[in-house]
Amino acid sequence: MSPNQPPVSFDEIRALLKELPGPDEAAADLALARQEQLTKPSGSLGRLEEIAVWLARWQGRASPGMERPRTAVFVANHGIAAKGVSAYPQEVTQQMVQNFVHGGAAVNQLCSVADADLRVYEMALEKPTGDISEGPAMLEDDCARAIAYGLMAVEEGFDAMALGEMGIGNTTAASAVCLALFGGAADDWVGRGTGLDDAGLKRKTALVEQAVAVNRDRLSDPLSILCALGGQELAAIVGAILAARLARTPILLDGFVSTAAAAIVHKLVPGGLDHCLVAHRSAEHAHGRLVEELGKVPLLDLDMRLGEGSGATLAFLLLKAAVACHNGMATFDQAAVSRRSRDN
Numbered sequence: 001m002s003p004n005q006p007p008v009s010f011d012e013i014r015a016l017l018k019e020l021p022g023p024d025e026a027a028a029d030l031a032l033a034r035q036e037q038l039t040k041p042s043g044s045l046g047r048l049e050e051i052a053v054w055l056a057r058w059q060g061r062a063s064p065g066m067e068r069p070r071t072a073v074f075v076a077n078h079g080i081a082a083k084g085v086s087a088y089p090q091e092v093t094q095q096m097v098q099n100f101v102h103g104g105a106a107v108n109q110l111c112s113v114a115d116a117d118l119r120v121y122e123m124a125l126e127k128p129t130g131d132i133s134e135g136p137a138m139l140e141d142d143c144a145r146a147i148a149y150g151l152m153a154v155e156e157g158f159d160a161m162a163l164g165e166m167g168i169g170n171t172t173a174a175s176a177v178c179l180a181l182f183g184g185a186a187d188d189w190v191g192r193g194t195g196l197d198d199a200g201l202k203r204k205t206a207l208v209e210q211a212v213a214v215n216r217d218r219l220s221d222p223l224s225i226l227c228a229l230g231g232q233e234l235a236a237i238v239g240a241i242l243a244a245r246l247a248r249t250p251i252l253l254d255g256f257v258s259t260a261a262a263a264i265v266h267k268l269v270p271g272g273l274d275h276c277l278v279a280h281r282s283a284e285h286a287h288g289r290l291v292e293e294l295g296k297v298p299l300l301d302l303d304m305r306l307g308e309g310s311g312a313t314l315a316f317l318l319l320k321a322a323v324a325c326h327n328g329m330a331t332f333d334q335a336a337v338s339r340r341s342r343d344n
């Protein structure tokens with residue numbers, strides 16, 4: 001199945017999982033060998049070296065590029081928002097779409113600084129998902145369609161993609177997904193989102209617990225968990241991660257919500273997130289635990305907790321810096337710089 005023919009059932013999505021390409025270790029080996037030749041003590045550029053080799057591995061070329069980054073923001077509404085789980089009203093989702101279009105959001109400024117293309121994908125805002133504290137968020141068809149929408153959003157030819165989201169109430173959905181995937185207690189996974197007060201946090205925690213209890217017969221596998229507790233934008237992010245793997249496009253995950261969506265892929269297929277890095281550690285309470293579960297170490301830690309792809313877009317600058325050093329530095333031979341002395 002190609003990403004141009006989107007799957008329409010969970011079975012077809014499961015079939016797609018078997019077709020995901022692996023890493024290009026030949027390109028990675030060449031990139032690693034070049035790193036050892038560059039005019040610096042071995043390893044001294046730290047994670048910038050790791051990023052350059054990772055880009056080579058997943059772009060499938062020894063000289064990675066970062067000329068064409070894209071940020072994709074998936075936007076959807078959530079039935080649970082009616083229960084007061086966010087500090088902001090649901091209409092903010094639509095209003096922020098207008099703000100993205102007019103260039104007034106944080107992610108617009110960060111895209112312009114990083115010279116990244118921004119695409120906003122609005123997903124039936126007039127049709128919020130079902131209230132997860134009372135039943136499933138989506139039916140299988142709707143969830144599969146949302147995954148397919150994310151699959152279609154990935155085009156060939158981008159050097160990396162940042163995946164972000166906008167949807168009032170979606171940290172509640174993300175927390176419920178994490179509780180169902182990883183277990184523990186609801187308050188391990190619930191945070192203040194847009195800035196809930198203590199009473200709001202208590203209400204949100206109880207509703208997340210209730211959502212998992214009410215949907216307990218629908219949580220038998222990761223796709224069912226996404227369907228019962230997630231949201232359309234989380235499903236689209238799952239699709240985009242899979243399509244990016246097929247298109248050899250490395251991915252930067254944003255904060256708690258986009259990482260929670262990625263956790264579905266992690267549980268579906270071993271190594272399914274190897275072409276993804278977590279761009280930053282969100283200040284949202286559960287993000288630290290979530291990235292540990294995924295075996296990832298975020299690139300940045302700036303106390304950001306916005307979503308909308310902001311942290312991931314900002315981290316494009318690190319990828320550009322890594323590529324500039326990798327491709328632009330002279331080797332010891334080219335610069336006539338003496339190599340390391342023999343160890344005594």
Ligand SMILES: Cc1cc2ncn([C@H]3O[C@H](COP(=O)(O)O)[C@@H](O)[C@H]3O)c2cc1C
Pocket residue numbers: 085086087088092096165166167168169170171172192193194195306307308
């Ligand atoms: C003005 C504004 C801009 C945003 N940009 C991203 N989010 C973020 O906040 C929402 C999730 O938090 P919660 O679960 O508490 O509603 C998502 O829309 C997310 O992207 C925003 C939220 C607001 C209010």
Ligand SMILES: O=C(O)c1cccnc1
Pocket residue numbers: 171193194254255256257258282283284287304305306307308
């Ligand atoms: O980290 C995130 O993704 C996040 C945190 C708070 C609100 N919205 C998103």
